[in-house]
Amino acid sequence: MKQIPHLTYAEQFALDEWLTYYPEDMPYADILTLLREADWSDEAISVWEVVERYPLSQVAEFIENTRIHFDRVVGSAFHE
Numbered sequence: 295m296k297q298i299p300h301l302t303y304a305e306q307f308a309l310d311e312w313l314t315y316y317p318e319d320m321p322y323a324d325i326l327t328l329l330r331e332a333d334w335s336d337e338a339i340s341v342w343e344v345v346e347r348y349p350l351s352q353v354a355e356f357i358e359n360t361r362i363h364f365d366r367v368v369g370s371a372f373h374e
Contacts, residue, residue, distance in 0.1 A: 308361035312353055314340040322361075329354035 298306050298318050305322040316325055316339045328339060329350045345353050 302365075304361045304364040307364050308357045311360050312342055312345060312357045314342055316340075326354045326357060329357070 297303065301309070301322055309316055309322065309325065313325075325339060341350070341353050345356065
């Protein structure tokens with residue numbers, strides 16, 4: 295995995311698990327904020343087709359839960 299400098303490994307892993315595309319220069323928190331906004335309509339972020347019918351706020355929760363799990367399981371191995 296090519297490391298995006300401003301994202302932790304856990305953040306990048308979580309985003310990559312649930313999103314097909316996101317701007318690599320956008321902070322993790324900003325991506326989640328966009329997904330959680332009810333009137334969100336930004337083509338700069340694309341969710342994985344398996345979850346495209348889910349509310350975007352739920353996808354944001356999937357992402358955050360994945361980040362937390364990654365940190366718990368392997369985060370310390372990357373010395374973040």
